[in-house]
Amino acid sequence: MSSGPSVAPAFPEDFPAVLPLLRRLDPRREPEAWRPVFDYGWRRPDEPVGYILRDGGKVLGFIGTILSEMDVNGRPERFCNIGSWIVLDEARGAGALLVMQLQRLGDTTITSLTSNVQSARVLLRLGFREFDTAWTVLRPTRRMFVPGSGVGNAVLGDPERIRPHLGEADRRILDDHLPYAHHLLATGSTGQCFAVYTLRTRWRLPTARFHYLSDHVQFPELWPGIQRHLMHRHGSVLGEAESRLLAGIRVPGSMTKAMAGPRLFKSRRLRPEEVRELYSEVILLGLG
Numbered sequence: 001m002s003s004g005p006s007v008a009p010a011f012p013e014d015f016p017a018v019l020p021l022l023r024r025l026d027p028r029r030e031p032e033a034w035r036p037v038f039d040y041g042w043r044r045p046d047e048p049v050g051y052i053l054r055d056g057g058k059v060l061g062f063i064g065t066i067l068s069e070m071d072v073n074g075r076p077e078r079f080c081n082i083g084s085w086i087v088l089d090e091a092r093g094a095g096a097l098l099v100m101q102l103q104r105l106g107d108t109t110i111t112s113l114t115s116n117v118q119s120a121r122v123l124l125r126l127g128f129r130e131f132d133t134a135w136t137v138l139r140p141t142r143r144m145f146v147p148g149s150g151v152g153n154a155v156l157g158d159p160e161r162i163r164p165h166l167g168e169a170d171r172r173i174l175d176d177h178l179p180y181a182h183h184l185l186a187t188g189s190t191g192q193c194f195a196v197y198t199l200r201t202r203w204r205l206p207t208a209r210f211h212y213l214s215d216h217v218q219f220p221e222l223w224p225g226i227q228r229h230l231m232h233r234h235g236s237v238l239g240e241a242e243s244r245l246l247a248g249i250r251v252p253g254s255m256t257k258a259m260a261g262p263r264l265f266k267s268r269r270l271r272p273e274e275v276r277e278l279y280s281e282v283i284l285l286g287l288g
Helices: 012-025 031-037 089-094 096-105 117-125 159-165 168-177 219-234
Strands: 006-010 050-055 058-072 075-087 109-112 129-131 134-138 154-156 182-187 192-202 205-213 238-242 255-258 263-266
Touching (some): 006 096, 012 031, 012 050, 012 058, 012 075, 031 075, 050 096, 075 089, 075 096, 089 096, 109 117, 117 129, 154 159, 154 219, 159 168, 205 219
Antiparallel strands (some): 050 058, 058 075, 129 263, 154 182, 182 192
């Protein structure tokens, strides 16, 4: 006889038990396409991938906790991206048991990048703050089509050629995200910018979604050459990024677009512009 719902850490071997719940979130997604949430390359063996709500042998709920570490301003910071959060209607009253597990994370910056309105309300009550209300849409520029424009700028897309030009922190980002994202390194007369991006479809066109820029100040000057690279490599001349990723730097020809849903974070030290989409289900599942 069951004593009521309880919560336990989830590990990769729990994937088959949780999969039926995950498929309720998006029935169109192939079953194996959910596996990266349970088995990503940078995970430490002793770290859970989330928490499971059970009553006896029945799985009633799940919340993913994708843990990582990144250098921010020269110091290591712990991050947790929560997502794939679902509780069956019959267990709504016990759903708070899942959220309470976030208190175990201690001095960790927690992000929620795929919240719906209902889950956002819960997180706001727990002290989360909202950030990112806009995208920056990067449109084709005239300079992209001007012969000789950007001469001297170089763009590399091969990770093996990019790696020797990166510092230790960016090399780790590249290696950790190799199975899940594309990378480029653009170099100009005044500096370089390493970028991590994935491909989306916007307005029926392939679009580069930038998740990380190592030097956003250099990015506007390098953008025409990056566009040419994207067009030749992916057939894309469009890009997009969270507006905070550019931190107030305007890219010629760009426009802003409101985000469809809330994005939240909770941190003891970090500012919104210091939080990234890296190491998140946005990249692992190709969301957004």
